[in-house]
Amino acid sequence: MENRVREIRTKENVQQKDLAKTVGISRQTLSLIEKGEYNPSLKLCFNIAKALKTDLNTLFWNEGVE
Numbered sequence: 564m565e566n567r568v569r570e571i572r573t574k575e576n577v578q579q580k581d582l583a584k585t586v587g588i589s590r591q592t593l594s595l596i597e598k599g600e601y602n603p604s605l606k607l608c609f610n611i612a613k614a615l616k617t618d619l620n621t622l623f624w625n626e627g628v629e
Contacts (some may be wrong), residue, residue, distance in 0.1 A: 569597040
């Protein structure tokens, strides 16, 4: 699953371990999400978006974004 989690997390100056702790997952799971190798539940997607102060469309639906 393609996403912009790493890009937005870095832009917000949030470390991987800190975001993972905030949303209640391991750093390894967050790494897999960022690589597109793990499909998070909708609830987890909402939690990540909230923690990064953004929305689901920005994080997970890249249509028109270059």
